[in-house]
Amino acid sequence: MDLISYGDSIPEGEYRLHSAFANALNFRKGGLLVSVVPPRAGAGPLNVVLRQLPPGAKRLRSTRLYLYIDENRLRKEPEARYASAVPLVDATPAALSAALKALERELVLKAPPKSLAFVFDKKLEKAFSRVFERQLLIRFRRAVTHMRAGDYSRGVKTMRGLGFGLTPSGDDFISGLLAGFNFAMLNLRYDAEGLIEKIFFYAEGGNLVSNSFLRCSYEGKVNAKTGRLLRALGGRDRGELRAAAREALASGHTSGADFCAGLVFALRQALEAR
Numbered sequence: 001m002d003l004i005s006y007g008d009s010i011p012e013g014e015y016r017l018h019s020a021f022a023n024a025l026n027f028r029k030g031g032l033l034v035s036v037v038p039p040r041a042g043a044g045p046l047n048v049v050l051r052q053l054p055p056g057a058k059r060l061r062s063t064r065l066y067l068y069i070d071e072n073r074l075r076k077e078p079e080a081r082y083a084s085a086v087p088l089v090d091a092t093p094a095a096l097s098a099a100l101k102a103l104e105r106e107l108v109l110k111a112p113p114k115s116l117a118f119v120f121d122k123k124l125e126k127a128f129s130r131v132f133e134r135q136l137l138i139r140f141r142r143a144v145t146h147m148r149a150g151d152y153s154r155g156v157k158t159m160r161g162l163g164f165g166l167t168p169s170g171d172d173f174i175s176g177l178l179a180g181f182n183f184a185m186l187n188l189r190y191d192a193e194g195l196i197e198k199i200f201f202y203a204e205g206g207n208l209v210s211n212s213f214l215r216c217s218y219e220g221k222v223n224a225k226t227g228r229l230l231r232a233l234g235g236r237d238r239g240e241l242r243a244a245a246r247e248a249l250a251s252g253h254t255s256g257a258d259f260c261a262g263l264v265f266a267l268r269q270a271l272e273a274r
Contacts, residue, residue, distance in 0.1 A: 002051040003074040005082045006067060009045035009221055010034050015060040018208070025053060026209070027060040033212040034060060036069065044223035045084035045216045084221040086182045089234020093188060097271050099233045099241060104264050106245040107257065114164075115257035116173050119144055119265060136163065143170070147177075147265070152195060156202040161210075169258040171210035174203045176262025178217035183230055183263075184270035186220075192270065225251060226259070233267075 015027035015034055025036040035041075036048045036057070043049055048060070054069055061068040065076055091099070104120050111117035113127035118137075128137040139162055146155035156174055163169030178199055181192040200218040204211050216222070222230065225248045232244040249256045 001054060001069065001072050001074065003067065003077075003080055004039055004049040004051060005043040005080050006048050006076060007034075007043065007045040007082050008084050009216065009219070010048070010062050012062045012064065015062070017058045023053075025057055028208065031208065031211060032215075033208055034062075036060065042224040043082035043084075045082070045219075045221040046212060047082070047223070049082075082224065084216070084223070084227070086179065086186055086220045086222055087227055087231050087234070089187055089231060091187070091234040093271060093274055095236070096187070096233060096267070099235075099238075100264060100267050100271065102238055102241055103229075103233065103245055103260070104268075106242055107249070107260050107264060110246060110249050111257035111261075112249075112254050115254035116140065116169055116261040117257050119261055140170070144265075147269075152199050153202055156199050160203060161205045161207065163254075163258075165253055165255065167207065167210045167213060167252070167255055169254055171203075171205070171207060171214065172252075172255045172258035173262035173265075174199065175210075175213045175217040176259040176264075177266045178203070178214065178262075179220075179222055179226060179230075179259075180263040180266025181270065182217070182220035184267055187234065188270050188274065190270040190273065225256075226263075229260075229263075 013029050015029045018026040018028035018033060023038060023041055027034045034046050036050060038053055039049060048067060057069050059070055067074045067076060107117050108121045118124035125137060128134055139158060143155045143159035159170035159174060161168050161170060178196060181196050184190040185192040203214050229244040229248045232241040248260055
């Protein structure tokens, strides 16, 4: 059992199996989930990346020097520790604005149907064709309208838990918002601390998986795919930006696109407020 990386936000303690999927084993301690994943899932603040998932694993234990998966002991080598902080980039607001426009175009072109990319192109709303989907769309629109008006309390309460999947689209969008405002606070000197606190106050719901992702974004911690995308936003290589965007968009069914939609929305708001 080879340990490739472990997240920098995994508290010491005992964890029990919460849920098992083909590409993830989720272990719970209180309200926190730690995921054991294969290399293609990538590093993250709460991820343990193994070369191969252990079948039938039931327990995870984290100590200062070791991770234990059932009876298997894995040493926490310092070079395997994934640093999850939102990156500091060397780019002017004008350069970030231009890169954001390129990311938005990529999102609109490559996002899967029924994602929240429709926020940036109304033509994508056509994918919401069934009666239930149209009702979802109405609620999504209402939430975004509140946020554009600056009422994030109502917007987040309206969007929280809304949508399909293991992590609903609304939760993924809110997670992207939190990551985006943390990035803006660091790289644009945008005063977002109060806004981040307000969003997170209303963001958590009854979905333990979503809550773990939301807390990481609230704390300014992102997975490797998002970190690559944010660094690409601060660079000049549009090929790297496209590649990073497509990698991020490929996460889950619509989860990656929904997260990116929230990220772009937050950065747009920050840039427009300058």
